[in-house]
Amino acid sequence: MYFTPRRYAFTPPPEADSVVVVGAGPVGLALALGLARRGVRVTVLEAGDSVCAGSRAICLSRHSLEVLERLGVGERFAELSLPWTSGRSYYRDTEVLSFDMPSGAGDAHPPMVNISQSVAEQVLVDAIEATDGCEVRWRCRVVDCTRHDDHAVLEVETPEGPVRVRGDWVVAADGARSTVREALGLRLDGTSYEGRYVIADIHWPAALPTERRVWFDPPSNPGSTIVLHRQPDDIWRVDYQLQPGADPEVETDEQRVRERIARHLDWLGDDRPWTLEWTSLYRAHALSLDSYRHGRVLFAGDAARLVPIFGVRGLNSGLEDADVLAWMLAAVVDGEAGPALLDVYATERRDAWCQNVAEAEKSTLFMTPGTRGYELTRDAVLALAGRRPALRELVNPRQSSATHSRTSPLTLPCDAPGLRPGDPVPDRVVRTSAGTSSLNSLRGRDFALLGFGVATAELGEAVSALAARTGVGVRGLTTGAGGDHPAVSAFDDVGGALAAEFGAGPGEVFAIRPDGLLFGRLPDFSGAADVADLIVTGGHR
CATH class of the missing domain: 3.50.50.60 (FAD/NAD(P)-binding domain)
Incomplete structure (x- = not known):
């Protein structure tokens, strides 16, 4: 429904x-x-x-x-x-790209x-x-x-x-x-782009897989680009490109939208009945x-x-x-x-x-080429991508990923290999004495000090000092042992996998912001004072 x-x-x-x-x-x-x-x-x-x-x-x-x-x-x-997790792109009726987004058992989401x-x-x-x-x-x-x-x-x-x-x-x-x-x-x-897309929701109990599908110049709608996304409850999102010079008022008429979508669904060979639920118009x-x-x-x-x-x-x-x-x-x-x-x-x-x-x-120029020259180049890439794997990267939709704050005045620079200050800290499934959790769940919405091989009691003292200096909430996370502290959660870094992924050395402490970005990498607890100063002064050193 x-x-x-x-x-x-x-x-x-x-x-x-x-x-x-x-x-x-x-x-x-x-x-x-x-x-x-x-x-x-x-x-x-x-x-x-x-x-x-x-x-x-x-x-x-x-x-x-x-x-x-x-x-x-x-x-x-x-x-x-x-x-x-995946998607496919087609040029006319030929698949030219299949991609899988990174996903593994250690990912929390x-x-x-x-x-x-x-x-x-x-x-x-x-x-x-x-x-x-x-x-x-x-x-x-x-x-x-x-x-x-x-x-x-x-x-x-x-x-x-x-x-x-x-x-x-x-x-x-x-x-x-x-x-x-x-x-x-x-x-x-x-910059504003010329290409316009009609976007629509339809109720359609189709058996297609849950993946992003894009057709460039499909036989059902020559000269257009069509994007198909499955939503919950048998609702499908259909986006299709309008031709240059097309009248948006005419193209968003309900009967016209039904006609365009029906042509594509018929071409896909699925005759299940569908209903049009909502439409709108988009320009990039x-x-x-x-x-x-x-x-x-x-x-x-x-x-x-x-x-x-x-x-x-x-x-x-x-x-x-x-x-x-x-x-x-x-x-x-x-x-x-x-x-x-x-x-x-x-x-x-x-x-x-x-x-x-x-x-x-990059994606926009590929999806909505603004000139005839761009369009000819795009179509040439699509025609060759099926036979030339190196060209498929140009078809890549470049799905959203978290942005970084590496150049922020609130970031402590560091040249160590691995996770860079300002980068988003990946959320990973971890094991605690209470069962399975994740870094994000353990940290909550507070600042965090993540210690690798650091004793719980020692990290707890640093957490308390940082909280007292700034007045903000601070949590401690550690892969180490040695004592208890109410503001510190210990977890098992099985085989040192998390330390290896982050590039962390023994005794190193990662300061993490409430938004999950890496504030800085501290060789020891003395660096916590620098973190406190930046929070209080708003990044003024």
């Missing part, structure tokens, strides 16, 4: 709150939940009366699943999503899952409703924003008339057409603000930047925004760090956009 969002009644917003988030999309909701989990009061203002309709951003990466686990909704997402954005948003809303200090105010349309030295003021239209809402901090997570961004006179700069953009912080107003998700849909980086990057901003903003609100830490957020996340665009632009 296709998901139907529930409707919410209007409740007047408060006159003021510590943090006000504009927009109840997945990024705004995840940020609000992350702040509330850290004890920060937050109000979300949403113009509509429900979560979104339709699948929209359906692919969540392994790293996003770690973010959701830290928010306390990981199990619910696992119940409602559909994992997948699958490389990718599919779940409708509307369902994902509802899970987050349900979690917020069960969380103290966090509320969504529906039917509250923000129409203006004014910045002040120590707060920002939002003008809000409601069913009971206009009101003003003051936020010590305001986060604009109100999407690609951000009202807050427009009110502050800010603009996104970058690679655009960003110059800065994601403007005084007391911060930007996240599509309000801050846009990345092309190909490679599924939009929502996954947005959840990274929420994950990073939640701990940094909470540290500032609680007085554990100065506002300069939020400049680090702005710097890191814009650099993450650059990383994403560098990969996404």
